[in-house]
Amino acid sequence: MKFSKLYNIKRDTNKWSIILLTIVLFVSIPVLSIVISAFDGPGESWHHILKTVLPAYLENSFWLVVGTSILTLLLGISSAWIVSRYSIPFKKQLEWLLILPLAIPSYITAYSYAGFFDYGGFFLKISALKVDIMNIYGLVFVLSVSLYPYIYVASRAFFVNQSNNIIEASKLLGASERKTFFKLILPLSRPAFVGGLILVLMEVLNDYGAAKYFGVNTFTTGIFRAWFSLEEPETAIYLSVILLVCILLFILIEKRQRKNIGYSNSVKNHREVNKIITSKNQQYFLFLIAVLPFFLGFIIPVAQLFYWAFLTYKDVFDASFLLIAFQSLGISFLSAILTVFCALVFIFASKWNRLSFLKSVEKIGVLGYAIPGAIIAIGILIPSLAFDKALIVFFRNVFDVKIGFILNGTIIILIYAFVIRYLAVAYSPIEASSLKQGSSLVEASKLLGKGNLFTFFKVEFATIKPAILSGCILVFVDVMKELPLTLILKPYNINTLAVKAYEYASDELIAEAAIPSLCIIFTGILPIIFLNRLISKS
Numbered sequence: 314m315k316f317s318k319l320y321n322i323k324r325d326t327n328k329w330s331i332i333l334l335t336i337v338l339f340v341s342i343p344v345l346s347i348v349i350s351a352f353d354g355p356g357e358s359w360h361h362i363l364k365t366v367l368p369a370y371l372e373n374s375f376w377l378v379v380g381t382s383i384l385t386l387l388l389g390i391s392s393a394w395i396v397s398r399y400s401i402p403f404k405k406q407l408e409w410l411l412i413l414p415l416a417i418p419s420y421i422t423a424y425s426y427a428g429f430f431d432y433g434g435f436f437l438k439i440s441a442l443k444v445d446i447m448n449i450y451g452l453v454f455v456l457s458v459s460l461y462p463y464i465y466v467a468s469r470a471f472f473v474n475q476s477n478n479i480i481e482a483s484k485l486l487g488a489s490e491r492k493t494f495f496k497l498i499l500p501l502s503r504p505a506f507v508g509g510l511i512l513v514l515m516e517v518l519n520d521y522g523a524a525k526y527f528g529v530n531t532f533t534t535g536i537f538r539a540w541f542s543l544e545e546p547e548t549a550i551y552l553s554v555i556l557l558v559c560i561l562l563f564i565l566i567e568k569r570q571r572k573n574i575g576y577s578n579s580v581k582n583h584r585e586v587n588k589i590i591t592s593k594n595q596q597y598f599l600f601l602i603a604v605l606p607f608f609l610g611f612i613i614p615v616a617q618l619f620y621w622a623f624l625t626y627k628d629v630f631d632a633s634f635l636l637i638a639f640q641s642l643g644i645s646f647l648s649a650i651l652t653v654f655c656a657l658v659f660i661f662a663s664k665w666n667r668l669s670f671l672k673s674v675e676k677i678g679v680l681g682y683a684i685p686g687a688i689i690a691i692g693i694l695i696p697s698l699a700f701d702k703a704l705i706v707f708f709r710n711v712f713d714v715k716i717g718f719i720l721n722g723t724i725i726i727l728i729y730a731f732v733i734r735y736l737a738v739a740y741s742p743i744e745a746s747s748l749k750q751g752s753s754l755v756e757a758s759k760l761l762g763k764g765n766l767f768t769f770f771k772v773e774f775a776t777i778k779p780a781i782l783s784g785c786i787l788v789f790v791d792v793m794k795e796l797p798l799t800l801i802l803k804p805y806n807i808n809t810l811a812v813k814a815y816e817y818a819s820d821e822l823i824a825e826a827a828i829p830s831l832c833i834i835f836t837g838i839l840p841i842i843f844l845n846r847l848i849s850k851s
Contacts, residue, residue, distance in 0.1 A: 329665040336659050340681060340733050343692025344557070350695050351554045356545030362535075362552075370535045370552075373449055374559075377456070377517055377524075377531065380449075384457035385513050388606040389464025390506055394494065395603040397472035400588040401596050407603055408469070409842065412462045414610030416837030418794040418811065419459040420522025421830040424818050425614035426455055427526065428621065435617070452527045456520065458610035460513045465606070467509035471502045514563055518556060519685035521797040522815055532556040533797060536687045540801070546691070553688045560683055615834065621827035629828045634813075638832060641793060641809040644724065648731040649739075649789040653781055655732055656739035660747060682737035686730075686798030693730050693802065697721050727802045731792050738791055739784035747777055783840075790837045 396407050414422075430436050430446045437443060446454070484493065521533045532552060539549040591599070681689060701718045708714045720726050796811045803812060810829040817826035 329662045332658065333662040336655065336662070340736060342696060343689045343730075343733060344680075344684065345692075346695040347550055347553050347557065347688065347692045350547070350550050353547060355551045356539070356543070356548035358539070358543050358545055359548050359551060362539070362548060366530060366535065369530045370532050373529055374518065374531050376449060377453060377529075378514055380453035381456045381460065381513060381517050382510060384453065385461040385464050386506065386510065388457065388461040389509065390468050390499070390502075392461075392603045392606050393465045393468035393472055394498075395599050397469055398588065399596070399599050400590045401600045401603065403600070407600075407607070410607050410611075411465050411603070413607065413838065414459055415462040416790075416834050417459060417611065417614055417830075418522070418796065418833060419456050419516070419520055420526065420796060420818075421618075421814060421826075421833065422459045422610070422614045423452070423455045423523035423526050424814070424823050424826055424830065425617040426451070428823055429613060429617050435620075447527050449527075449529050452523060452529050455523055455527075456517055458606065460516050461606055461610065463512040463516075464506050464509035467505040468502055471505035472498075511563065515560065515683055515685075518560060519687075519797065521687065521800070522818075526818055532559075533685055533687050536691070537797070537800075540691065546695070549691055550695075553691055556685060557688060560685075564683060615831075618827040618831050618834075621824040622831055625825045626828060629825050634828070637808045637813050637829070638810060640807055641811070644728065644731075644807070644809065645789045645792040648728050648735070648792045649785045651728060652732045652735050652788045653739045653743070653785045656736055656743055656784060657781070659736070659740065660744050664747075680737070681733040682735065684734075686734055686795055687801065689730055689734050690798045690801035693726060693733075694721070697726055722804050724804055724807060727799070727804065727807075730798055730802055731788075731795070734795070734798060735788045735791050738787050742780040742783045742787070743777055747780075786840045790840050793833055793836050 392407075392411050395401065396404055396411070401407070426446055428434055430444045430451075432443070445451070488496065518531075519533065520531070521537060524531045524534050525537075532555065536549045536552045536556070539545050539552060697720045701721050704719055705716055708716050793809075794811060796815055799809055799812055800815070803809065810833050814826040814829040814833070817823065817829070
């Protein structure tokens with residue numbers, strides 16, 4: 314029996330099986346290195362951290378998750394239902410305006426609100442009220458108005474595709490509009506908004522810039538402190554493992570809950586949801602509710618940044634800033650191209666691979682997006698440092714030549730980390746497009762005796778080109794915004810707009826952070842338009 318299985322593996326193995334397995338191992342290195350290194354034991358400060366700051370890390374991270382979950386669900390679902398169900402002024406414009414806060418990284422929103430509520434800020438001038446936002450409650454608010462679009466997008470995609478038949482059936486049974494929403498529509502939309510909520514939680518646990526600036530101790534700030542301040546990689550690894558376990562538990566619990574509940578929606582006699590036309594006063598009231606998240610998440614931060622940019626552009630906008638901008642664009646572009654290439658190889662190697670057990674481990678390759686950037690960075694530093702040290706010893710002993718680090722402190726490691734972190738971002742739209750095209754054209758090409766690569770370039774590539782472009786743009790923007798991973802791995806002589814904005818804010822030059830922040834924001838608006846079109850077409 315065992316001999317038969319080995320024979321089948323040998324028979325079914327092809328070059329695509331080897332390529333797929335290589336990519337899976339290549340992408341799994343950070344997690345594997347952290348798990349293996351954790352067995353070496355913690356650093357000297359671990360017991361002190363365990364007694365003093367670890368409870369604060371756990372408590373703050375827990376309340377951030379709970380508070381942000383509640384507020385993002387409230388903002389995201391309410392705005393999505395209003396623009397999907399009711400006829401309100403500027404409805405078409407609101408549909409895509411409500412996604413725009415995604416273009417602003419949460420740490421930039423944090424800087425903006427810190428200035429807005431500051432002692433010399435606009436809010437104090439117009440209201441004479443002093444609001445202290447530099448605490449965990451302010452951080453919950455900032456993260457919520459930054460991240461609610463994840464839930465808005467997922468919920469709206471469900472609502473616009475929901476059939477009007479089930480709403481009419483509910484009304485015929487005597488249910489009111491409110492009861493229909495809470496007892497029928499909301500439970501049915503659970504897979505959609507929970508999927509968005511998982512992304513929100515990943516971003517909350519990955520956040521470093523906003524938490525650091527607001528002085529809130531979380532797992533991510535603790536990892537940075539252990540690595541840089543205490544200079545104890547072992548302690549940083551232990552904290553990373555705890556955070557990694559928490560994230561995996563989130564994913565497993567959600568999957569189990571979803572598995573235990575059935576969701577179905579008949580497409581027979583499908584009719585689009587009818588828009589409710591209310592009185593003028595009600596329309597304006599609903600409009601104000603729907604526009605509030607956009608106002609809080611985009612208008613106020615951008616207005617504050619423009620004000621600061623007007624005050625500081627002469628000091629900030631110079632040749633060195635342009636160099637940083639071009640470096641940032643170049644790194645983002647190169648990372649996007651390589652990530653999309655890896656996603657294409659991953660998807661089609663899996664399709665052309667004949668080993669069934671490899672298909673079950675395929676999803677491991679796209680787990681990077683669920684892992685915070687700081688963990689990926691540490692997981693890459695561990696093996697790369699070991700490789701560089703071994704290489705230095707080898708050259709010294711064999712050739713009597715002194716060399717420096719080959720991998721660490723280079724752009725190679727940084728881009729490798731970006732590929733792992735954002736492979737899922739490129740993978741998802743390309744895979745969805747590939748599945749939609751069907752197999753008839755591919756099978757016809759195979760019957761004509763054409764190989765996999767010929768069929769891909771002549772048949773499949775043209776149909777998935779829009780998805781490739783979308784994946785490329787999304788990765789490009791995510792890399793532009795990434796902060797924790799870039800802070801740990803960036804080469805000494807290279808900077809990015811995200812790091813520059815962080816450095817200004819850390820040096821209490823928060824107004825000077827405005828111009829690099831605005832550059833990041835307006836680079837991120839393009840994929841928002843793409844995202845809105847994709848939802849509308851669906």
